[in-house]
Amino acid sequence: MSASGNGEAKHGVACKRGLEDRADNMEDSDHNSPAIKKFPDPVQSLANAHPGLGQHGGVNPAIEASSTFAIMEPQTLNKLFSGELGAEHGLYIYSRHFNPTVLSLGRKMAALEDTEAAYCTASGMSAIAAVMLQLCSSGDHIVASNRLYGGTHALLAHFLPRTCNIRTTFVDVDDMEAVGAAIAPNSKVLYFESISNPRLSVANIPALAHLAHSRGLTAVVDNTFAPLLLSPARLGADVVVHSLSKYISGAGDIIAGAVCGPAELISAMMDLHHGALMLLGPTMDPHVAFQVGLRIPHLSIRMKEFGIRALLYAKRLKKLGLKVIYPGLEDHPHYALMTKLLNDGYGYGGMMCLDLDTKDRAQDFMRYLQTVAHFGWVAVSLGYHDTLMSCSASSTSAGLTDEEKAVQGISPGLVRMSIGFTGSTEQRWGQLLDALIALKLVPPPVSNVR
Numbered sequence: 001m002s003a004s005g006n007g008e009a010k011h012g013v014a015c016k017r018g019l020e021d022r023a024d025n026m027e028d029s030d031h032n033s034p035a036i037k038k039f040p041d042p043v044q045s046l047a048n049a050h051p052g053l054g055q056h057g058g059v060n061p062a063i064e065a066s067s068t069f070a071i072m073e074p075q076t077l078n079k080l081f082s083g084e085l086g087a088e089h090g091l092y093i094y095s096r097h098f099n100p101t102v103l104s105l106g107r108k109m110a111a112l113e114d115t116e117a118a119y120c121t122a123s124g125m126s127a128i129a130a131v132m133l134q135l136c137s138s139g140d141h142i143v144a145s146n147r148l149y150g151g152t153h154a155l156l157a158h159f160l161p162r163t164c165n166i167r168t169t170f171v172d173v174d175d176m177e178a179v180g181a182a183i184a185p186n187s188k189v190l191y192f193e194s195i196s197n198p199r200l201s202v203a204n205i206p207a208l209a210h211l212a213h214s215r216g217l218t219a220v221v222d223n224t225f226a227p228l229l230l231s232p233a234r235l236g237a238d239v240v241v242h243s244l245s246k247y248i249s250g251a252g253d254i255i256a257g258a259v260c261g262p263a264e265l266i267s268a269m270m271d272l273h274h275g276a277l278m279l280l281g282p283t284m285d286p287h288v289a290f291q292v293g294l295r296i297p298h299l300s301i302r303m304k305e306f307g308i309r310a311l312l313y314a315k316r317l318k319k320l321g322l323k324v325i326y327p328g329l330e331d332h333p334h335y336a337l338m339t340k341l342l343n344d345g346y347g348y349g350g351m352m353c354l355d356l357d358t359k360d361r362a363q364d365f366m367r368y369l370q371t372v373a374h375f376g377w378v379a380v381s382l383g384y385h386d387t388l389m390s391c392s393a394s395s396t397s398a399g400l401t402d403e404e405k406a407v408q409g410i411s412p413g414l415v416r417m418s419i420g421f422t423g424s425t426e427q428r429w430g431q432l433l434d435a436l437i438a439l440k441l442v443p444p445p446v447s448n449v450r
């Protein structure tokens, strides 16, 4: 991974090459419904990305907490700044650029997502913004899903056009014709979420990546909702971005992000003279990288348990006649697609939505669950060990217009739940059911569904 690189030749070249390498991942050439090869469990590559022992034989590596690095031979400094030498030679300059502890976490993220390289950032938003600014220049165009996290939507709809003259057309990514029609000669990126926030739509990653490449675009996928469950790069995406603040860090105490992709792109983003990460500076603090690195080994156990509980509750809520949205339910519009794309053994994820139609009903329900039933917390974010609940229309998607909310299916009463794994499964189900009965959202049981 070079510290330097050609900042001008930054983008598509590296990304398209990454895709060609992966073209044989599809077993047939019908990219609208390709047969997906099953890959080895990503935890196998993660095990190989172990950083080794610490300085004194500690089972955890030491944190390289230095902002700057002593250079033994002054002429080496020139070589570092010209890109002749760099992190791949074990040489570092300054921690806004490569830092060994952050790079070690980057290697884990690359192993997790099966990309050539990765580097970590101060937040998920900075990962997304830096990728866009690296891949697009003033006057360029992005095609993005119309079902995105509110912050990403705001970045693309408002911030980038105002500050950088980078415009976005939002489309329904289920509609390949609409996606194709939205691509313009100056389009550089096709952007979507593997599982969308908050409505849990699942993107047809192979078909979208294929379309992007056939028109010369880079496919960038936010995989925040589905680490380990889905591997977008294996399915054809060029770049995978993450908010590590969610499932990957897992304890609700860290804000962090990552960009996973071709080595050439990561190198370009870290370029001393042209790189979006190096020059805008949202690289990760090594203390944070160390903390996140300690949690990745148990990510697989957590994701499995989240998936088991969310599926069970979703099925039971469905049986009670409620409007549940969960991609593991057979009536979810993307159930078959998700089943085809999934890595084996992780289920359908820990995110579930319950549509209670009105804001009042949703708020009463969340209030009861938090203060009376003690089922979880009314809080944004996800991937925490306890259940987190929020009403998307009036929180993380509040910046959307009513029309945009309607297009995304975000009703005022949509309660997004990140199902936790604390407490026993039946204890938590009992709390959920008590709230539903107390608020007369379901009739009192004759014979309890429990």
Ligand SMILES: Cc1ncc(COP(=O)(O)O)c(C=O)c1O
Pocket (backbone or CB within 6 Å): 123, 124, 125, 126, 149, 151, 152, 193, 197, 222, 224, 225, 242, 243, 244, 245, 255, 256, 257, 381
């Ligand atoms: C899907 C998705 N992507 C990105 C982000 C932004 O991440 P961060 O809060 O780490 O900046 C979020 C935050 O909620 C998200 O839900």
